[in-house]
Amino acid sequence: MGQIQLKQVTKSFGSTEVIPPLDLTIEDGEFTVFVGPSGCGKSTLLRLIAGLEDITTGHIEIDGQDATSVVPAKRGLAMVFQSYALYPHMSVRKNIAFPLRMAKLDQAAIDQKVEAAAAVLNLTDYLDRRPGQLSGGQRQRVAIGRAIVREPSAFLFDEPLSNLDAALRVGMRLEISELHERLKTTMVYVTHDQVEAMTMADKIVVLQAGVIEQVGTPLELYRTPRNIFVAGFIGSPK
Ligand code: ADP
Ligand code: MG
Numbered sequence: 001m002g003q004i005q006l007k008q009v010t011k012s013f014g015s016t017e018v019i020p021p022l023d024l025t026i027e028d029g030e031f032t033v034f035v036g037p038s039g040c041g042k043s044t045l046l047r048l049i050a051g052l053e054d055i056t057t058g059h060i061e062i063d064g065q066d067a068t069s070v071v072p073a074k075r076g077l078a079m080v081f082q083s084y085a086l087y088p089h090m091s092v093r094k095n096i097a098f099p100l101r102m103a104k105l106d107q108a109a110i111d112q113k114v115e116a117a118a119a120v121l122n123l124t125d126y127l128d129r130r131p132g133q134l135s136g137g138q139r140q141r142v143a144i145g146r147a148i149v150r151e152p153s154a155f156l157f158d159e160p161l162s163n164l165d166a167a168l169r170v171g172m173r174l175e176i177s178e179l180h181e182r183l184k185t186t187m188v189y190v191t192h193d194q195v196e197a198m199t200m201a202d203k204i205v206v207l208q209a210g211v212i213e214q215v216g217t218p219l220e221l222y223r224t225p226r227n228i229f230v231a232g233f234i235g236s237p238k
Contacts, residue, residue, distance in 0.1 A: 001028055001063045001153055002028045002029065002062075002063070002076075002152075002153035002154040002185060002186030003025070003026065003027055003028045003061075003062070003063050003064070003186070004025075004026040004049060004060070004061070004062055004154060004186065004188070005024070005025045005026070005059075005060070005061040005062075005064075006022055006023060006024045006025075006045075006048075006049070006058065006059075006060055007023055007058055007059045007060075007061065008021045008022070008023060008057065008058040008059070009021070009022050009023075009048060009055050009057070009058035009059070009060065010022070010055065010056045010057045010058055011041075011044055011045075011048060011053065011055055011056050011210075012056045017056075017210070018041050018044055018210050019041050019044060019045065019048075019056075019210040020210055020211060021057075021058065022045075022058075022210070022211075022212060024205065024212065024215070026154075026186060026188060026203075027186075028063075028186055029184050029185065029186055030186055030187075030202045030203055031177075031180050031186075031187045031189065031200060031201055031202045031203070032186075032187070032188050032189070032201065032202065032203045032204075032205060033188075033189045033190075033191060033196070033197040033200060033201035033203070033204050033205065034046065034188065034189070034190045034191075034205045034207060035190075035191055035192065035193075035194060035196075035197040035204055035205070035206055035207070035233070036192065036206060036207035036208055036213075036233070037192060037208070037233075038192055040207045040208055040209055040210065041207055041209070041210040042158075042190040042191075042192070042207060043158050043159075043190060044210075045190075045207070046079070046156050046158050046188060046190050048060065049077065049156060049188065050072055050075065050077055050079050050156050051067070051070060051071060051072035051075050051077075052072055052079070055068060062075060062076065062077075062153065062154075063153065076152055076153040076154075077152050077153065077154045077155075077156055078146075078147035078148075078150050078152035078154075078155050078156065079147070079155075079156045079157075079158070080140075080143050080144055080147050080155060080156070080157045080158070080160050081143065081158055081160070082158055082159040082160055082161075082162050082163055083163070084131070084139045084140060084142070084143045084163075085143065086131040086139060086142055086143060086146075087131070088130065088131050088132055089130070090130070090131075091127065091128050091129065091130055092118075092123060092126050092127050092128070092129055092130070092131070092134070092142050092145075093114055093118075093127040093128065095131065095142050095145075095146060096114045096117055096118065096123075096127075096142060096145040096146050096149055097110050097113075097114050097149070098146060099146060099149060099150050100113060100114070100149055100150075103150075113149045114127070114145075114149060115127075117145040117148040117149050118145060120145075120148065120179070120182070121141040121142075121144060121145050121148070121175075121179075122141070123138065123141055123142065123145060126138060135168075136163060136164050136165075136168060137164060137168045137171065137172055140160060140161070140163075140164065140172060141175070143160070144160075144176070144179070148179075148183075152185065153185070153186065154185060154186035154187065154188060155185060155186070155187045155188070156187075156188050157176070157187065157188070157189040157190060158190045159190055159191055159192070160172075160176070160189075161173065161191075161196070162191075162193075169196075173196060173199060173200060176189075176200065177199075177200055189201070194233060194234055194235055197218070197234075198218045198222070198234070199218075201217070201218055202217065203215060203216065203217060204216060204217070204218055204221055204234075206221065206229075206230050206233060206234070208229055213226065213227060213229055213230050214226045214227075214230045221234050222234060
């Protein structure tokens with residue numbers, strides 16, 4: 001399960017309201033992309049869902065349960081950052097295993113889950129290397145592996161590919177889409193890249209200054225953009 005609902009959620013930093021009241025339902029299993037220009041509130045929204053920021057007013061429900069004041073570790077969600085946030089002194093195996101060690105699983109269960117994740121991500125041959133001995137794409141896979149072993153009800157990605165060069169980005173885009181096909185777990189993916197949004201999303205949420213301008217499938221946004229902003233941003237004919 002992995003339905004996420006935002007109900008009249010707002011966020012202010014000091015006296016600045018960056019998210020005016022916002023309602024959104026992300027269905028279980030859906031690949032939802034938040035897209036919009038830099039500073040429009042994509043990361044803030046993702047961090048509110050993750051619980052890394054407190055919402056100012058409103059509610060967040062996960063699978064129908066109020067999660068507004070549930071701590072991040074108990075929300076059952078896994079966040080993947082653009083900076084990878086890997087531990088440089090630990091092997092790939094230990095990096096991926098880290099959340100499982102925190103959860104005090106026994107060693108056999110840890111090994112089994114780490115190896116399964118490594119197989120899915122083509123990292124089997126790299127388990128004994130350190131992050132510094134990996135390419136950018138491999139590092140990003142390790143970060144995803146660390147999320148997979150937690151078996152979250154949803155993955156939250158914040159611009160995970162923005163540190164990769166263009167060619168690698170296309171490959172990783174496909175890998176993440178394939179991972180979604182395989183796991184069928186809810187994914188919420190933040191990007192400022194329209195092409196990423198159009199090629200990866202089941203549903204796109206177009207944001208401008210903290211406001212949802214439109215929610216729809218890539219085809220819906222392309223064919224019937226609700227306004228000039230959406231049309232301009234998505235690159236459709238209107
Ligand atoms: P995006 O991810 O779409 O680029 P952000 O969610 O990072 O946008 O930021 C949205 C707005 O909130 C921006 O105006 C940003 O300056 C502001 N903001 C984000 N985090 C903080 C913070 N911790 N303190 C103050 N302002 C913040
Ligand atoms: Mg951001």
